[in-house]
Amino acid sequence: MPTKFSKETYLYWYELMQLIRQFELKAEEMYKMAGKIRGFFHAYVGQEAIAAGCMTATQHEDPFITGYRDHGWALAKGTPPNACMAELYGKATGCAKGKGGSMHFFDVSNHFYGGHGIVGAQIGTGTGLAFAEQYKGTNNVVLCFFGDGAARQGILHESFNLAMLWKLPIVYICENNNYAMGTSVERTSNVIDIYKLADAYEMPADMIDGMTAEAVHDGVARAVKRAREGGGPTLIEMKTYRYKGHSISDPQKYRSKEEVEEYKSQDPIQKVLHTILENNFATQADLDAIDAKIAGIVEESVKFAEESPWPDDSEVLKDVYVDQTIVFDED
Numbered sequence: 001m002p003t004k005f006s007k008e009t010y011l012y013w014y015e016l017m018q019l020i021r022q023f024e025l026k027a028e029e030m031y032k033m034a035g036k037i038r039g040f041f042h043a044y045v046g047q048e049a050i051a052a053g054c055m056t057a058t059q060h061e062d063p064f065i066t067g068y069r070d071h072g073w074a075l076a077k078g079t080p081p082n083a084c085m086a087e088l089y090g091k092a093t094g095c096a097k098g099k100g101g102s103m104h105f106f107d108v109s110n111h112f113y114g115g116h117g118i119v120g121a122q123i124g125t126g127t128g129l130a131f132a133e134q135y136k137g138t139n140n141v142v143l144c145f146f147g148d149g150a151a152r153q154g155i156l157h158e159s160f161n162l163a164m165l166w167k168l169p170i171v172y173i174c175e176n177n178n179y180a181m182g183t184s185v186e187r188t189s190n191v192i193d194i195y196k197l198a199d200a201y202e203m204p205a206d207m208i209d210g211m212t213a214e215a216v217h218d219g220v221a222r223a224v225k226r227a228r229e230g231g232g233p234t235l236i237e238m239k240t241y242r243y244k245g246h247s248i249s250d251p252q253k254y255r256s257k258e259e260v261e262e263y264k265s266q267d268p269i270q271k272v273l274h275t276i277l278e279n280n281f282a283t284q285a286d287l288d289a290i291d292a293k294i295a296g297i298v299e300e301s302v303k304f305a306e307e308s309p310w311p312d313d314s315e316v317l318k319d320v321y322v323d324q325t326i327v328f329d330e331d
Contacts (some may be wrong), residue, residue, distance in 0.1 A: 005214060007281040009056055010272060013213050014287070016055065017048035017269045018294045020072040023081055024244075026298045027071065027088055031248055037088045040117075041102045044072030046243035049268030050175060051076040053216025054143060058224055063111045063133070065126040066145035068103035069175075069242075070115040073145065078110040085301035091308035098311045099319065120153030122146060123172070127159040130170035130233075141227040142170040143220070149180025151194050160233070164201045167232035171223040174235070175210065177242045182254040195237035203235055210238030211266045241266075 003010075024043045031037040044051070051072050054064075066073050074084055079095050087094030088102055096106045096115075105115040113129060116122040126144030133140045150156070151174050163170055174194045178185055185192050198205035204226065208219040216238065223234035241263040245252045252260075276282050282290075 003214070003275060003279060005217070007276075007279070010276050010279075010281050011290075012056065013049075013052040014269070014272050014276060015290050015294065016076060017052050017213075017272065018291065019081070019297065020044055020048045020051060020075050021269060022294050022298050023075060023084065023301070024071060026302060027085065028244070028248060030085075030088075030302060037102070038090070039101045039103075040068065041088075041248040042069040042246065043242070043244040043248070044069055046263065046268075047175060047177065047210065047240045048072060049213040049271070050145075050173070050210045050216050050238050050240060052268075052272075053213040053218075054173075054220050056213075057217045057220035058141065058143065061111055061138075062140050062224070063113055063126075063129050063142045064145070065113040065122045065129060065142065066115065067119065067122055067147060067150060068115065068117050069147070070103065070105045074105040074107060074110075074112055074115070077107065077112040079105065079107040079112060081297050081301040082304040083107075085305040086308050089305040089308070090310070091305055092311040092315070093304070093308040097315065097319065099315070120146060120150040120155050123150065123153065123159045124155045126170060126172075127163050127168060130163065130168035131166065133169055134166070139228055140169065141224050142168075143173060143224075144170055145173045145175055147180060148174060148176040148178070148185050148194060149183070149188070150174075151176075151197065152180070152188055156197070157200075160198065160201045160203060160235070163233040164203050167230060169227040169230075170233045171220065171227060172233060172235045173220070174237045175240055176237050177240050179242075179246065179254065181246045182250070182252075184254070193237070195235055198235035203233055204231075205235040205237070207237045207239065210240035211263075211268045211271070213268060213272055 024045050031041050055076050064077055083095040087096055090098045092098050103117040123146055126142055130142040176194055195205040195207045206219050209215040219236055
């Protein structure tokens, strides 16, 4: 079937989505090996189409910020897999010097501002990032990601109000994977269509199939264009699904195996793969080569993390506060 997206776009999507998927699966494997990865761990498996579509609809300089399900976003923005795996291991070579762990990835050089463990905290911080971009006069647009659980936090309403009042360059994206930990959307609010929360602020809003990279790209591209042109924020509800539990320790008793299998039949990677093969964008040998490349990258990230040093004790209080002297112009 003909598509408006190029061969290069589909191959980029496939490679990125496979990198995220295989990295997460390997990291989960290493977590379960005693002592390799500790603390909380939230996998992005199943939601890769959102990362893929957002990347092709934005510019590298656009700041991204998210919650604690952050590994995939760091990889998408360009944080090296070695630095990501090392961070999971708590090693000094990690993207947050081994101090952040799974929930607090951070990479300013690639315009990725976390990784936030407090539910909904990134909504307010993302709004602040958008104010900073507007204040500095850049043409950048912030993408702020949060889950359906975070959508129930009061900070969302305060942020929406200011973002609309000041027409800030931000796209709020709710990755609605149906469950806030183990609580379904239907049990948290009378308003189950989260995009409708924007109506109270007369904010443009949209609901998009988050399991399809093409739909994600189109929806985000519209919102980003509006923001770059001074039109202010947009709320996008991405309907998606996580194939793993909320965290690695989640027994998942709140949903049936049949439900999970139904969503697995909509696997976003398989959708992209189908389009590639149907349009002869690549041969099976080409795809096998990509898969082998990804496998090598992921294995190398584990080796890098294993061989990296632990942070020195002298690092424990560093990066907690920033010493900064502000000089005001006397004129």
